[in-house]
Each structure stands twice: as C-alpha cells, then as structure tokens.
Amino acid sequence: MASDPSDPQRSDPPRAPIVAPIDSSGGPYAILIVDDEEGIRESLELTLGDDYRVFTARNAQEGLEILEREPIALVIADQVLPGMTGVEFLEKVIERRPTAIRMMLTGYADVASIVRAVNEGRIYRYIPKPWEPEELRVNVRRALESYSLATENASLAAALRDANERLRQENLYLRREVERRYAFENLIGSSPAILRVFEVMEKVAQTDATVLLTGETGTGKDLVARAIHYAGARKNARFVAQNCGALPDTLLESELFGHKRGAFTGAHEDKKGLFELAHGGTIFLDEIGETNPGMQVRLLRVLQDGEIRPLGASDVRKVNVRVIAATNRDLRKMVQDGGFREDLYYRLRVVEIGIPPLRERREDIPALAHHFLEDAIARMGRQIKGFTNAAMDRLVAHQWSGNVRELENEIERIVALAGDADTINVDMLSEHVRGRPAQDESPDSAETESSDMTAAVDDLKRKLIRQALEDTGSKSKAAERLGIPRQSLQKMMKRLGMKDAGAD
Numbered sequence: 001m002a003s004d005p006s007d008p009q010r011s012d013p014p015r016a017p018i019v020a021p022i023d024s025s026g027g028p029y030a031i032l033i034v035d036d037e038e039g040i041r042e043s044l045e046l047t048l049g050d051d052y053r054v055f056t057a058r059n060a061q062e063g064l065e066i067l068e069r070e071p072i073a074l075v076i077a078d079q080v081l082p083g084m085t086g087v088e089f090l091e092k093v094i095e096r097r098p099t100a101i102r103m104m105l106t107g108y109a110d111v112a113s114i115v116r117a118v119n120e121g122r123i124y125r126y127i128p129k130p131w132e133p134e135e136l137r138v139n140v141r142r143a144l145e146s147y148s149l150a151t152e153n154a155s156l157a158a159a160l161r162d163a164n165e166r167l168r169q170e171n172l173y174l175r176r177e178v179e180r181r182y183a184f185e186n187l188i189g190s191s192p193a194i195l196r197v198f199e200v201m202e203k204v205a206q207t208d209a210t211v212l213l214t215g216e217t218g219t220g221k222d223l224v225a226r227a228i229h230y231a232g233a234r235k236n237a238r239f240v241a242q243n244c245g246a247l248p249d250t251l252l253e254s255e256l257f258g259h260k261r262g263a264f265t266g267a268h269e270d271k272k273g274l275f276e277l278a279h280g281g282t283i284f285l286d287e288i289g290e291t292n293p294g295m296q297v298r299l300l301r302v303l304q305d306g307e308i309r310p311l312g313a314s315d316v317r318k319v320n321v322r323v324i325a326a327t328n329r330d331l332r333k334m335v336q337d338g339g340f341r342e343d344l345y346y347r348l349r350v351v352e353i354g355i356p357p358l359r360e361r362r363e364d365i366p367a368l369a370h371h372f373l374e375d376a377i378a379r380m381g382r383q384i385k386g387f388t389n390a391a392m393d394r395l396v397a398h399q400w401s402g403n404v405r406e407l408e409n410e411i412e413r414i415v416a417l418a419g420d421a422d423t424i425n426v427d428m429l430s431e432h433v434r435g436r437p438a439q440d441e442s443p444d445s446a447e448t449e450s451s452d453m454t455a456a457v458d459d460l461k462r463k464l465i466r467q468a469l470e471d472t473g474s475k476s477k478a479a480e481r482l483g484i485p486r487q488s489l490q491k492m493m494k495r496l497g498m499k500d501a502g503a504d
C-alpha cells in the first residue's frame with residue numbers, strides 16, 4: 001500500500017477545480033466523520049464542509065445514531081475509536097447502510113489489517129494522517145462519483161429486474177392464453193349438445209380421472225382429448241397419442257411400454273415407451289377398441305397399479321400418467337360379444353364423454369363452416385366473403401356421416417377450387433352435399449328422398465324466422481335481417497306453416 005496507483009495527483013492537472021458531485025436529489029452528499037479527537041473532526045469538516053453536508057460524531061454510538069437519521073453516502077472513521085476498532089465500526093456501517101462508502105483514517109501503519117480490510121471490500125480507501133486537504137477532497141469526490149454510479153446501477157438493475165419480472169408475468173399470461181385457446185377456443189360450437197360436452201370436459205380437466213371419449217369418426221375426439229390435457233394441471237408435461245389400431249401387436253406393445261435391447265428382432269437399443277415419456281402428463285389411446293386381449297390385460301395393469309413392464313424387461317416400472325381413451329366403436333356391445341374385457345371397459349369409462357354426431361347438432365354447422373372457410377382462405381389466400389343462403393342451407397341439411405372432418409374437407413375442397421369466386425354457391429358444393437337442387441318453393445319437396453334433410457332445413461328456417469321476428473318486432477325488418485325480400489318471407493312462412501302474427 002506504499003503507493004496508490006490511482007493517486008489523483010498524478011492524473012488530475014494541478015489545481016484543477018474540484019467540482020463536488022451532488023446526490024440524486026440535487027443536494028450535496030452527506031458525509032459522516034467519526035473520530036474521538038476534536039482537532040481531527042474540525043479539520044476534516046473544514047476540508048469538506050464547503051462541498052458537503054458534514055456530520056461529526058465522537059464515537060461509534062453517536063456515529064450509528066447519525067447513520068440511522070441521515071442519508072449518509074460516505075463515512076470516514078478513525079482507525080481506533082473509544083471501545084471499538086474502526087474496522088468493527090465500519091462493519092456495523094455495512095449492516096446498516098451497505099451502499100455507503102467507507103474510508104478509514106490511520107495515524108500509524110497497521111498496514112496488514114488495513115490492507116485486509118481494503119481487499120475484503122470493507123474499506124474503500126484509507127487516509128493517512130496527516131492528510132493533504134486537496135488530495136482528500138479529490139479522493140472523496142472520486143469515491144462519491146463511484147457511489148452515485150453504483151446507486152444508479154443498482155436502481156437500473158432494479159428497474160431491469162422489474163421489467164424482466166413484468167415480462168415473465170406477461171409471457172406466463174400469454175402462454176396461459178395460448179393454452180386456454182388451445183384448450184377450448186379451437187372447439188367451435190354453441191349447440192346445447194356440444195355445450196354439454198364442453199361442460200363435462202371442463203370439469204373433468206381439473207381431475208386425473210380416466211376418460212373414455214366415444215363418438216363417430218370425425219366428431220372431434222382427438223381435439224377434445226388435447227383440450228382436456230391442456231386445460232388441466234398436467235399441461236406442462238407431455239401429451240402423447242397412440243392409435244391402437246395402427247400397429248401390429250408387438251410394435252404397439254413396444255411403442256406403449258418400451259422394450260429392452262434384443263427383446264425382439266430389430267430391437268437394437270433399449271427404448272422408452274410412451275407411458276414413460278408421458279410421465280406426469282397424459283396418454284391418449286385412440287381406437288382403444290382395436291386392442292387385442294393381451295394388450296387389454298397390460299392396459300388394465302397400468303390403470304390399476306400404475307405399472308408398466310417394457311418388452312423383455314424383468315422389472316416393472318411405476319408411471320404417473322393420465323389416460324384418455326377414444327373409440328368410434330360400440331365398446332359396450334363389444335364387451336357383450338366378448339371382444340373387449342369388461343373390467344378394462346369399466347376402468348376406462350370412469351368418465352365417458354359421448355360426442356354427438358354433427359347431424360344431431362346442425363346449429364353448429366354455420367359457425368364451423370365459417371371457421372373452416374376463414375382457415376382455408378388464410379392458407380390459400382383467396383377472397384371469399386361467405387356462403388349464399390342456399391349453399392349454407394345445403395351444408396346444414398347434409399348428413400355428414402364423416403362429421404366435422406367431412407365438413408372441414410368439403411370447405412377446403414371448395415376453397416381450393418373456388419378460383420376467383422367471391423361467394424360460395426350451391427354449384428360449388430360437391431355433388432353428394434348438393435343433393436337435389438334446392439326446391440324450397442316447390443310444394444312436393446317434402447316427399448323427396450332427402451326428406452329428412454329438408455325437414456331439418458325447414459326446422460332451422462322456422463327457428464331463424466321466429467328469432468328474427470322476435471328480435472325486430474316486424475316482418476319487414478325480420479326479412480331485412482334474414483336477407484330476403486319481404487314477400488319471400490311471407491311465402492316461406494306460409495309454406496312452413498307458421499302462424500302469421502299479422503301485418504306490419
């Protein structure tokens with residue numbers, strides 16, 4: 001410590017004016033001087049008093065009291081104080097005001113202890129007695145400049161921390177939003193039948209109960225399974241899906257439960273099964289009705305004991321996986337016919353959600369059709385505004401044996417072939433959807449082969465007309481709302497056997 005490399009005398013030009021730094025509130029910094037010798041206190045005050053607010057204390061106790069009261073930025077303490085060493089005192093300063101800069105006055109060179117204190121970061125600098133006033137002023141100024149930088153950094157760091165935290169929260173929120181969307185917003189529908197499904201889904205998502213999804217092909221079992229997973233507590237773990245009808249027995253077993261190397265021809269490596277990969281998450285067993293008796297026993301064991309045994313392994317492993325199974329077959333009937341284990345059936349259908357076929361919730365068709373239209377337009381970059389009423393009528397009336405998937409494919413096909421048409425009309429529908437040409441105004445339309453379609457359309461029309469009349473209170477306004485001339489509405493109501501509530 002004999003020479004100080006940052007000696008200000010070397011870098012500052014001689015007699016450079018010393019501009020004292022000011023604190024963040026614009027006032028002078030507060031400095032605390034602790035020394036039991038009055039002469040020292042006075043002379044330090046004299047050196048620094050013009051530029052700073054100087055507080056003096058005779059001993060550690062007084063010093064600490066001032067520290068409690070005043071926003072002290074820098075402390076100068078004597079190396080030896082009554083009843084306490086300067087180092088001990090500065091330790092207490094660190095406890096109370098860790099950012100304050102600490103300097104120590106030293107009259108004799110107990111160099112070792114001071115060097116240690118400086119090196120440990122407890123003292124910013126020591127001031128040998130007697131000191132050169134100009135040098136002291138420069139040292140104090142430098143110290144306070146670094147103090148202000150440090151506090152500025154600290155507040156910047158705090159602001160950064162805050163911003164990061166806000167961002168994290170926002171991300172969390174956005175992710176939840178996306179998940180929620182993934183969970184439920186992909187699911188279109190407002191018919192009572194589908195709303196009942198949503199309601200059960202929401203409830204069951206909050207549990208670990210095994211779920212059996214039943215429904216014809218294309219009704220949305222896949223979508224519902226995912227939604228249940230992403231709406232529940234397991235959403236941060238994996239959702240894995242396996243179609244049980246897609247693989248030969250051994251491969252399916254190895255896919256689900258894994259295998260040891262050499263378990264069968266072609267098993268060159270140990271492999272983890274989906275049940276292990278989905279640990280903590282959800283496994284979706286699609287087409288569960290296609291499983292053979294051996295597989296059914298193994299599935300029963302997982303559901304009962306939470307245990308799996310990889311092919312060729314001697315040990316069993318515990319897994320924590322939620323099971324959602326799906327089938328478009330009539331499992332109950334399969335149980336009766338001996339094609340499916342009864343015990344497994346009951347284990348699977350702790351909660352059964354039957355997704356109704358689309359033809360039993362035709363109210364959902366317009367919204368679904370528009371949803372798929374928007375989707376296809378976005379993908380294919382077309383300019384289609386919507387459907388003609390007649391085209392929508394046909395869509396609503398169609399049987400949709402392939403359910404939502406068939407509707408989705410139909411819209412996709414139409415958009416792909418639409419060219420520069422701006423509205424989808426009946427002619428653009430596939431032939432089987434188009435059925436017979438629309439014969440709304442022909443009296444014998446109810447006797448056509450598609451009589452149930454026509455009846456469904458008629459029902460829907462009645463509903464829409466009734467609603468429009470109720471909402472608008474007048475026939476001309478209702479006609480306007482429905483987008484048809486008033487006379488057509490009149491005619492239609494007559495044909496539909498609707499009571500004419502009187503002229504308007």
Ligand SMILES: Nc1ncnc2c1ncn2[C@@H]1O[C@H](COP(=O)(O)OP(=O)(O)OP(=O)(O)O)[C@@H](O)[C@H]1O
Binds near residue numbers: 189217
């Ligand atoms: N309520 C719905 N809202 C929006 N899209 C739906 C809805 N239901 C089904 N879909 C869409 O219809 C298509 C078929 O659905 P999904 O694959 O879930 O049917 P599935 O019941 O699993 O059929 P399968 O028995 O043939 O496997 C998917 O593209 C899906 O996104």
Ligand SMILES: [Mg+2]
Binds near residue numbers: 221222286
């Ligand atoms: Mg499916």
